[in-house]
Amino acid sequence: MSESTARPLRADAERSVRAILEAAERVLSADPGATMEQIAAAAGVARATVHRRFAHRQTLIDALASSAARQLAQAVEDGRPDTAPPLVALHRITANVLDVKSAWAFALGLPSEPGSEAAVLHQDIARRCLTVLERARTDGLIDETADLHWLRRVYYALLGESLHGSPEDSDTDTDTLAARIIDTLLHGAGPRA
Structure with a gap:
């Protein structure tokens, strides 16, 4: 049973899982x-607790990747990509994403199995990034001929x-940092009018 389809955890079990995932990010x-035992020690829990929650190392790695991706998705959603003015949404999303990516760099760098959460x-x-860029183009912040898929890749870079x-x-x-990124994305390094 995957973490997303499992019944909700009790509060103490949820804290334990969070501590394990945070420790896994730091240790890995x-x-x-690093071993499961090293991760357990860093989380301040028994090795048996880690194995009770995550049957093997790959299960823990998959849960770590899913947890970080959920946090990243929430960071994007918190920027209100569909409703905030595009420039505001771009800035909020960028600042939120920088916070999440800096905290979960290892987990977000893991390759995702096709079809995984x-x-x-x-x-x-x-897709949400392209939506915001399209809204920015509609508002005249981005040239109407710009390739939004390329622009998304530049933004990610x-x-x-x-x-x-x-x-x-x-x-x-x-x-x-978010302001610099958005300024560079929208204006490049060319002279300002």
């Missing part, structure tokens, strides 16, 4: 080959560079 970021969520996120680029940006708040 540092050592992708994480893969479906990532496809929906890409800007997000990635902001997260993994210069150490000088490590102390820059997400709102400032």
Whole structure:
């Protein structure tokens, strides 16, 4: 039974699963080959607790990828991609996504199995991104001839560079980084009128 179809967990079990997933992100970021025992120790739970929730390592990895993808999807949704003015939605989504991606870099970097919950969520996120870009084009923020699929890829690259680029940006708040990303996406590096 998958985590998404399982009956709801009790509050203490939910906290335990959250602690395990957070520990897995930290431990696997540092050592992708880490054992379930190392993850349990980092989570402050018994190894048996990890195995009770996740039958084997791949189950834990899949749950980690799904959990991070759900958080990323929620970050996009919280930016109100369908209802907020496009420029506001782009900024909110960008700042939210930077926060989630910085906290869950390992999990969000995992390849998604086709048809998995994480893969479906990532496809929906890409679709939502195109929706916001289309709304921005309708509002005249993006040239009417722009290839939105290419622009989405550029946007993703800007997000990635902001997260993994210069150490000088490590102390820059997400709102400032989001503003830079959106400014670069919409205006490039050319002179301003």
